[in-house]
Amino acid sequence: MRFVRSSLLLATAAVRRQTATAFAPHTSHSNLHSARAVPASRSTFSTTSLAAMPICIVVEAEIKEDRMDDFLDMIEKNAVGSRAEPGCIRFDVLQAEDQANKFFFYEVYEDAAAIAHHKEQAHYLAWGAFKESGGTLSSVSKKASGKYMT
Numbered sequence: 110m111r112f113v114r115s116s117l118l119l120a121t122a123a124v125r126r127q128t129a130t131a132f133a134p135h136t137s138h139s140n141l142h143s144a145r146a147v148p149a150s151r152s153t154f155s156t157t158s159l160a161a162m163p164i165c166i167v168v169e170a171e172i173k174e175d176r177m178d179d180f181l182d183m184i185e186k187n188a189v190g191s192r193a194e195p196g197c198i199r200f201d202v203l204q205a206e207d208q209a210n211k212f213f214f215y216e217v218y219e220d221a222a223a224i225a226h227h228k229e230q231a232h233y234l235a236w237g238a239f240k241e242s243g244g245t246l247s248s249v250s251k252k253a254s255g256k257y258m259t
């Protein structure tokens with residue numbers, strides 16, 4: 110019985126590790142992920158403590174169709190650069206299935222200081238310049254506090 114329970118515990122731990130890393134970026138430009146490995150300390154995050162809740166930013170952006178190549182180049186650099194920042198827990202770029210020029214960015218930061226640092230970086234400023242140049246039809250950002258996260 111101990112062997113079965115130990116095997117089950119090991120299998121459960123392996124599945125948790127695999128699930129956590131399944132969402133870690135592992136390829137390049139073709140699907141907007143970086144090759145950077147996610148450190149074990151940042152591969153999972155779960156909290157119910159109000160003091161330790163990360164800050165999340167969700168951006169919905171509609172890109173002008175004739176600017177898609179420029180956008181994809183810029184957002185890949187933004188995502189890769191953001192993921193390397195201290196205090197950035199996650200930076201995902203998602204493309205809508207029903208509208209090829211609609212994207213969602215899901216960003217998670219440890220705290221307000223990490224967001225402030227992010228907003229000073231060249232890759233973040235490139236996103237602002239892209240918007241100012243008329244590359245977007247719309248861009249809406251929402252800020253939220255993490256509640257139950259993995």
